[in-house]
Amino acid sequence: MQDLYTLTDFYGKLNLPFPEGLGKDIGHFNVFNIAEYRTRLNNGEMRYDRRSYYKISLIKGRNKAEYADKEIQIEDRALLFASPRIPYHYVPQDEDQSGYFCVFTENFLSKDKSGMVLDSLPLFQPGGLPIFTINTSEFTEVEHLFKKIERELSSDYVYKFDLIRAYVLELLHLGQKLHPVQPLEINRNASTRITDLFVELLERQFPINTPSQQLVLRTANDFAERLAVHANHLNKVLKETTGLTTTSIIHARIFEEAKVMLKRTDWTISEISFGLGFEDPAHFSNFFKKLANTSPLKFRKGIEI
CATH class of the missing domain: 1.10.10.60 (Homeodomain-like)
Structure with missing residues (x-):
């Protein structure tokens, strides 16, 4: 058993070669469409484990996220932030799943000039609730950001990663302004x-x-x-x-x-x-x-x- 679920493990589960050149000199970054890749990830289910990377997910569909001491039900639209510090188990509750997610390493954002330290953010603190319900207009706004990230990633623009980094920072700031989903009161304590x-x-x-x-x-x-x-x-x-x-x-x-x-x-x-x-x-x-x-x-x- 490995100490962490790594990016290599992640790409292996998707049956994709590891993209060695994708931001190699500035840390790793990539973005995925949930509808396209969910079946490769056991229909979207992710085992309970710590990961060696950060992840931001825009989710549309019924899902459940299990942390060691809490369980959170997502009924429709949500924004989820995951870090290497906090393990969780993610389980889709229906077949109608859509949205986007991006994965990135800490050193990808360390190139940003703002001096932001990821693990100091409330989003990534142990014991926190890094899942946020969003309404239709907020979903559209975040989806637009992900589409711009997806478009830039496939472009030839020399400074595309600087631009993508700005979009990711915008997602982080948006998440910090939202109210987290409260854990369920459920039978299984x-x-x-x-x-x-x-x-x-x-x-x-x-x-x-x-x-x-x-x-x-x-x-x-x-x-x-x-x-x-x-x-x-x-x-x-x-x-x-x-x-x-x-x-x-x-x-x-x-x-x-x-x-x-x-x-x-x-x-x-x-x-x-x-x-x-x-x-x-x-x-x-x-x-x-x-x-x-x-x-x-x-x-x-x-x-x-």
Whole structure:
């Protein structure tokens, strides 16, 4: 599992080659029409994860955005801002989807002379609600901006990226003047949602298929950071919903995978240790003995206590 969902992953999911020359010297930028590309992105659904890029989406259609501790329903038209700091899960609720979205890296806007720091904006603060409902006239205004961006991107104008940057800044300022959508009062409460997302992140790392693959999320802090919640809060939630601590759940899952790898692969203990994220085989052996009351080697040979 990778630490972040990267631009390379994004283009791969669209079955598009990575456009190496697209703003290469000034940071990456690109724009997409939702109606054209949504079927390539699992009908628009995006898994819960952090991304290595920023994204601004103009959306028309019924959709749902799930954050670790809140869920937001989009009934018609909305403007959504996403940053690498805040993971979310985006799920279309009907087939009638249209609009635009653009993706860009932080250094794309760093060339702007205004001195704007993206992560200092309220739009991109953890705990905020970066989704805004807009009316028909506001939708038309933003759609016009996206169309100008799309037109400039395909032009031969020497300073087109300077102009596009100005349009993106206009989108950011527009978003900051809007009122965010409020989270839903729903039956599935925040604790259940956090638990579900924790399990999703944990299970997505398995199985370990090659000796070069390695777990990225191994500690309570790792998962809390990915979920954008405090480690103590995550532990409290999991105790409420499962009766177990964050660490005990993680360790139990790693232990189960270790047993599978010992029995079903011919990898060395060192290779298994590396794949499961241990610093050295001795740490793995101590971990395994504590839970299995036998060493990894004896377990592999069927000598169990």
